[in-house]
Amino acid sequence: MFKKMIIGLIIIVMVISAVSASAGFYPMTTVVCQVDYEADTVVCSDFNENLWCFYGCEDWETGDICSMIMWDRNTENIEDDVILVTNYSGWIGW
16 A cells, blocks of 8 residues: 555655646745644745645644645745645754
């Protein structure tokens, strides 16, 4: 089952990479600034201090680095961009 998940993830990444130049997909690195276990949400901050939120906080902690694949919805406004994939990428030791 684990191998199937990895293969599926690789295929998704390959498809996203193949169409990313024209479809408005981009990577973003953020830092987790809040984890709400009751609401099951994680809030992250990017370099420009924009806040991004997603569901599924089971293993996330404040200070974790979160890499995201984003979709800009083909608009200029960053506020309507969508988080497609999140991935743990380490942590910041304060």
